[in-house]
Amino acid sequence: MEAVEVEEITRVFEPRRRSGTRVVALDEVSLTVPTGEIHGLLGPNGAGKTTLVKILSTVLLPTSGKARVLGHDVVDETEAVRPLIGIVFGGERGLYWRLSGRQNLEYWGALYKLSSREAKERAQQLLERVGMADKADERVEEYSRGMKQRLHLARGLMGDGKVLFLDEPTTGMDPLAAREFRALIGELRDEGRTILLATHDMVEAEMVCDRVTLIDRGKVIATESPRTLGQVLSRFQRIDVEGVPLVVLDEIRAIRGVASVTAVDGVGTRIEVDEEGATQLVLERLVSAGATSVRTSLPSLEEVYVQLIGERGMEI
Amino acid sequence: MRAFRAGFALELWIIRSNPDALMPLFTAPLFAIIFMAIVRQSGRPDLESDALMAPVLMTLLWVALQHAGTLMVGDRWQALLEPIIASPTSLASVLLGRIMSLMCFGLLSFFEVWAVGKLVFGVSIPFEHPVELFLTLVCTALAMAGLAVTFSALLVMTRNAYTFTNSTSFPLYLLGGVFVPVAILPDWIQPVSSILFVSWSSDLLRASVNEAPVESFWPRLGMVLLLGTASFAIGRVVLHYVLRRMRASGELAAA
Incomplete structure (x- = not known):
């Protein structure tokens, strides 16, 4: 029961x-x-x-x-x-x-x-x-x-x-x-x-x-x-990278599944993807561009929560 | 019975930590002095026992109504009502226990007015019918508690229950023959009075402190108990529907 x-x-x-x-x-x-x-x-x-x-x-x-x-x-x-x-x-x-x-x-x-x-x-x-x-x-x-x-x-x-x-x-x-x-x-x-x-x-x-x-x-x-x-939220993976030329970032921005490319203080550039498979394409492009400081992170439940619920912030 | 005992014990603990609830015990002697002064001024020594019994009934009614208006409302505002409702216990029985606990303190007013009569006016309440007096007081307290459950149920959703109970007490004093016997009220009021146990209680209480034998004691005491029980039964039904409505509207918890 x-x-x-x-x-x-x-x-x-x-x-x-x-x-x-x-x-x-x-x-x-x-x-x-x-x-x-x-x-x-x-x-x-x-x-x-x-x-x-x-x-x-x-x-x-x-x-x-x-x-x-x-x-x-x-x-x-x-x-x-x-x-x-x-x-x-x-x-x-x-x-x-x-x-x-x-x-x-x-x-x-x-x-x-x-x-x-x-x-x-x-x-x-x-x-x-x-x-x-x-x-x-x-x-x-x-x-x-x-x-x-x-x-x-x-x-x-x-x-x-x-x-x-x-x-x-x-x-x-x-x-x-x-x-x-x-x-x-x-x-x-x-x-x-x-x-x-x-x-x-x-x-x-x-x-x-x-x-x-x-x-x-x-x-x-x-x-x-x-x-x-x-x-489930792995498709919302986050990639932090340093020292990537702007032209490469523009190319990455154009990849299907890339949700955002933003500069983050102390991190460099944060790339967020929202489709399965997009992470691989982004990483391939970063490696081919010679990027060496690349870090991907698995989503915590908090990230799942924020992603699924959206960015309502304090709005009820 | 466990629910009743739980309510009874809870109220004893609350009174011990917060004796505000016993305020009516401070006013009972004052009312006794006022009423005794009036009957003395009127030259009616035959009404002295009546003058001393009125504050006892007033105290019991005041305690019952005042707490009927505050117990459940207080629990609701303190977010206690929801967990109580979610427990496997009859709220009506808990309330009855809580109010009976207060009634026990209310009964102390009898000894207060006895002391006032003796010490201030040199009058003794004649204990000619102690058993009848004791049973009348106990049954009256039980009936008052039953009435208070009904009021609790009716008032739980109001924001100013205290004002309501305060203003309800005076019509009840009047219709219940607390100040003067119902028999001397206008004829058209008497049918209303007869369905209030307070009118039976007050008549019986006066009869119990007079030297004359108490006529038809058991049937009259039975009426006090019957009407008090009916009040409690009505209170249970009202409480059931009020709680159902509050569960439907989501108002068991006050914001």
């Missing part, structure tokens, strides 16, 4: 005022996450990641389409879905600030129908696991942002869910804590859990995910392993 099945989910937010805008947050998104997989949902702000996580968490209804978690429909079988999932939403909110971390967890344990003793025990275990045991009895309002984020994660694990939805879980964490957190995600997978990780952090997706779905403007662009996605 697949842990998560999403079939042509569309979610439209209708304007609440006449002057408002209709927003298509998800547009016929389909996705499958096998049991035991860490699946990344990668996209910029406003891509639709959180909307999808909310639909799968049963807190938002889709406009159309179907989604199932461990075989249960997230709209019609919410009572079956909810005990099976754990959710971690990003951000500083979502905790009772005037309570201690331990009290927050014990409350959440009770909501997941643990007895008082079970809730206390699990809270202690999780506080130790996320490195918060020594701060457990301090009020949440005294925690740093990263500590709150770790408490969010512990809260998401209180119900011992088989499927975890993590929405930007490392927001606010320092690099060391984020690295420990990624190790923890691996441990959770080893325990047999399935994890859907929504993130805009390419490095994070590349480091922890078995597969990644690129999503932008509510549409799935691709679902592949981080490595395969990189290979």
